[in-house]
Amino acid sequence: MMSKHDEDKLAELSAWLDGEVDDPAESARLARLAASDALLNERWQTYHLIGDALRGDAGVVGRSVADRVREALQHEPVILAPRAFEQKAAPQNAITADPTADAVEPAPSVIPIQEQPPAKPRMMPSAWWFTATAASVFALSWWFAPQWESAVSATPVAAVSVKAESTVSARAPMVADQTAVAWRDVGVNNPYLYAHQEGVFAPVMAQRVALSGENR
Amino acid sequence: MRWRHGLAIGLLCQASWVMANNEAGVALLEKATLAAQQTSYQGSYVLHADAQLTALQIIHHWSPDGVLEKRSSLEGETWEAWRDGHLIRLFAPHHAGKMAAHTALARPYPNIFTGEPKHILNHYRLQRLHLDRAAGQNCLWWALVPIEPNRFVRHVCFQPDSGMVMKTQVLDVDGKVLERLMFTAFSRQVPPPNTWPKPAFPEQRRFVEPPTTNNNVATTDILTLPAGFYLLKDRSRTFPDGRQAVRHLTFSDGLARFSVFIEPVQPQMRPVKMEGQGATRLYIRQRDGMRVTVVGDLPDNALRDIAESVSAKR
Numbered sequence: 001m002m003s004k005h006d007e008d009k010l011a012e013l014s015a016w017l018d019g020e021v022d023d024p025a026e027s028a029r030l031a032r033l034a035a036s037d038a039l040l041n042e043r044w045q046t047y048h049l050i051g052d053a054l055r056g057d058a059g060v061v062g063r064s065v066a067d068r069v070r071e072a073l074q075h076e077p078v079i080l081a082p083r084a085f086e087q088k089a090a091p092q093n094a095i096t097a098d099p100t101a102d103a104v105e106p107a108p109s110v111i112p113i114q115e116q117p118p119a120k121p122r123m124m125p126s127a128w129w130f131t132a133t134a135a136s137v138f139a140l141s142w143w144f145a146p147q148w149e150s151a152v153s154a155t156p157v158a159a160v161s162v163k164a165e166s167t168v169s170a171r172a173p174m175v176a177d178q179t180a181v182a183w184r185d186v187g188v189n190n191p192y193l194y195a196h197q198e199g200v201f202a203p204v205m206a207q208r209v210a211l212s213g214e215n216r
Numbered sequence: 217m218r219w220r221h222g223l224a225i226g227l228l229c230q231a232s233w234v235m236a237n238n239e240a241g242v243a244l245l246e247k248a249t250l251a252a253q254q255t256s257y258q259g260s261y262v263l264h265a266d267a268q269l270t271a272l273q274i275i276h277h278w279s280p281d282g283v284l285e286k287r288s289s290l291e292g293e294t295w296e297a298w299r300d301g302h303l304i305r306l307f308a309p310h311h312a313g314k315m316a317a318h319t320a321l322a323r324p325y326p327n328i329f330t331g332e333p334k335h336i337l338n339h340y341r342l343q344r345l346h347l348d349r350a351a352g353q354n355c356l357w358w359a360l361v362p363i364e365p366n367r368f369v370r371h372v373c374f375q376p377d378s379g380m381v382m383k384t385q386v387l388d389v390d391g392k393v394l395e396r397l398m399f400t401a402f403s404r405q406v407p408p409p410n411t412w413p414k415p416a417f418p419e420q421r422r423f424v425e426p427p428t429t430n431n432n433v434a435t436t437d438i439l440t441l442p443a444g445f446y447l448l449k450d451r452s453r454t455f456p457d458g459r460q461a462v463r464h465l466t467f468s469d470g471l472a473r474f475s476v477f478i479e480p481v482q483p484q485m486r487p488v489k490m491e492g493q494g495a496t497r498l499y500i501r502q503r504d505g506m507r508v509t510v511v512g513d514l515p516d517n518a519l520r521d522i523a524e525s526v527s528a529k530r
Contacts (some may be wrong), residue, residue: 031260031271031290031400191455192498194315196475196511197322198423199449199466 009033241342244358245333247379248372252327254278255378259351259402260290263323265395265494272320277406284409289316296415297321304423307415314420322496325397326381328372331470339363339444339469340370348373350382351402357383360471364443366518367472368394368495386495389515395494439476440525442518444469467512474512474519478526481507499523 012030258275271290276283285299293316295308304321308314329336345357355373362369369391373383383398448466455462462479481502498511499519508526510519 026401031262190498192475192477192509192511193493193496194318195453195455195464195477196466196496197318199464199473199475 238337241337242333244342244374244379245329245336248374248381249327249329249333251375251378251380252276253283255380255404256406257380257402257404258406259399261325261397261399263320263325263395263397270316270320271400275406275412277409286412287321289313289320292316294417296417298415302424305415305419306421306423307417308420309417313417319493323397325384326399328370328381328384329471330473331468333470335444336360336470339367340471345371348383351399353382353402355382366442366515366521367469368513368515370471373398386513438465438478438526439522441467442469442514442522445472445474448473472513474510474514474522476522476526477507477509477511479507481505501526 012033256277256279258273260271260273263270263272270292273288273290274285276285282301283299286296287299288294288296293308293313295306295313295317297317298305298307306314306317308317324330340360340362343359343361345359348355348357350373353375355375357371357373360370360372369387369389371383371385371387372381374380375382380402382402383396385396386394388394445467446469448468450463450465452461453464454460460480460482462477465476465478467474467476495513496511497514497516497519498509499516499522500510501508501520501523506526508523510523512519514522
């Protein structure tokens with residue numbers, strides 16, 4: 001269950017992602033918080049995936065999103081809280097309360113606030129939010145997934161990638177003992193990546209400089 | 217005869233519409249480049265790739281005398297990068313900070329259009345998407361859809377007035393977002409550079425960024441280039457592990473960029489084929505005593521084709 005503190009942080013993150021934090025210092029604080037806090041970092045991704053889905057970036061809406069939202073919901077049970085205000089004993093203008101009434105009047109289409117029936121136990125806003133977004137994502141997934149899958153199977157893109165592999169293998173066999181290594185295992189110490197990155201922002205390195213506390 | 221006139225008029229209208237559309241697209245990209253380079257602004261932005269979030273800060277001061285820019289990390293490994301004209305200085309307390317700076321600086325955000333807009337739009341088609349908001353400001357998403365295969369799709373959210381790139385995404389062929397960059401705070405109010413605090417760490421490296429030129433040196437004797445890519449740099453370099461000199465070629469189409477490293481295979485080299493980091497992918501090919509490594513923000517197919525096309529002629 002999320003603490004109040006976490007809920008507040010998520011509300012702040014949501015506003016920040018919506019571009020509604022105008023104060024640069026506050027925004028910088030939230031950026032630091034989002035990057036350093038595991039919960040916010042995870043939610044960042046979920047918010048973005050949901051946002052992409054709701055905006056109609058169909059490609060982003062895959063089963064993985066639905067799975068992720070489902071997982072998020074599983075890890076965060078819906079919070080049911082009792083209504084905060086007192087319930088009335090009986091409605092004052094209840095039909096059965098007036099035995100002298102000659103005829104049954106039709107119920108008003110708009111019930112005054114004071115006469116509204118007691119509210120059902122309500123979920124916390126965050127739970128509503130997740131339920132609503134999950135429903136939206138599921139609906140979008142249902143909408144897009146068949147088209148997407150059929151598109152993937154119909155378009156040559158996926159097939160090309162497979163065929164290209166075999167074509168290339170036939171044309172120029174790849175090294176037999178090639179081992180797939182996750183990039184993160186190699187890390188930023190990969191000299192090729194390092195050199196490529198350096199070439200992007202500074203194609204020519206002018207010189208190495210002394211490191212001893214030089215402060216220019 | 218009448219139908220021929222109709223056809224001709226139709227073709228003319230279509231051609232003029234395409235031309236006007238292309239001109240508008242060029243103007244949009246030029247405006248974005250000017251906004252990123254020749255205006256003053258500051259803000260924080262985030263890089264999101266491979267489930268990792270990196271928060272960064274930028275202060276960019278422009279005057280007719282030149283550009284002074286400072287980028288720094290907001291969390292994790294601390295570093296600062298100062299750009300004064302074409303001189304870049306990297307400050308970090310230790311090696312890890314320098315490495316983290318490399319990853320961040322390799323994304324030249326928000327100045328993402330490093331090539332001529334007209335050249336870029338010869339190879340990408342602009343497609344208007346929808347409105348959005350970033351850092352408290354409106355922006356309009358456009359897709360840059362590659363005309364040729366083997367490139368990533370880019371989504372870019374431009375601020376309508378200034379053209380500033382407020383958000384950008386790189387998507388694979390399935391539409392999956394590989395990495396995104398976005399401003400989370402943005403302001404035009406920039407303090408004068410003489411009031412900026414001095415770097416808090418020792419200087420680690422110093423670079424000179426030369427003016428960008430399209431160097432169309434023929435490289436077809438070495439490799440088959442994907443359409444639209446041109447050579448930025450061809451040089452020899454050494455790696456810290458003391459191996460032999462490696463030939464390093466860098467290419468760009470104005471938006472995507474890749475490097476090709478060519479070197480003799482050494483006995484201790486482990487032939488590896490690696491995955492990517494966000495939109496940056498890597499492919500290694502070893503054959504006939506030659507090792508070819510291609511790194512860049514291109515799909516795996518493209519990198520493999522480039523690597524496989526490299527011939528032994530040097």
